[in-house]
Amino acid sequence: MGNHRLNVTSNLGVEERHKTVLQVAPDRQLAKFRHGVLSEIGFYVVSVHTESHAFFEISLGRCGILLLCHQLRPASREALALFFHEHCPEPFIVAILAHENDHCPPETHVRVVHSEAPAPLVRVFREKIAA
Numbered sequence: 511m512g513n514h515r516l517n518v519t520s521n522l523g524v525e526e527r528h529k530t531v532l533q534v535a536p537d538r539q540l541a542k543f544r545h546g547v548l549s550e551i552g553f554y555v556v557s558v559h560t561e562s563h564a565f566f567e568i569s570l571g572r573c574g575i576l577l578l579c580h581q582l583r584p585a586s587r588e589a590l591a592l593f594f595h596e597h598c599p600e601p602f603i604v605a606i607l608a609h610e611n612d613h614c615p616p617e618t619h620v621r622v623v624h625s626e627a628p629a630p631l632v633r634v635f636r637e638k639i640a641a
Contacts, residue, residue, distance in 0.1 A: 530574035547628040573598030580608040591615035
């Protein structure tokens with residue numbers, strides 16, 4: 511038996527994919543807050559709390575926008591961004607940073623510094639809708 515690679519493609523339409531957010535955040539309260547904020551402005555949000563669950567969702571074709579929490583380890587953010595970028599059509603990656611000079615994966619399209627106020631994150635996602 512040879513090695514076979516299973517390619518999974520999303521059955522979501524382009525418009526649905528552009529409004530689907532896979533949020534990876536270890537802190538459940540913070541994830542719930544961001545989930546609510548993004549849902550209110552018209553996004554379909556899937557929140558996961560572990561790197562392994564995020565890899566699973568991406569492998570199932572959960573593509574569109576990847577939102578990486580500032581609380582993830584740098585190595586986890588790097589691995590997830592690369593996997594998402596390689597497996598999703600038209601990937602868009604948003605990294606939330608702990609501070610302005612925080613490291614983020616090179617595949618990142620937009621950087622947002624963590625804030626208690628949702629305005630910076632909402633602005634990024636509204637611009638994404640308008641694009």
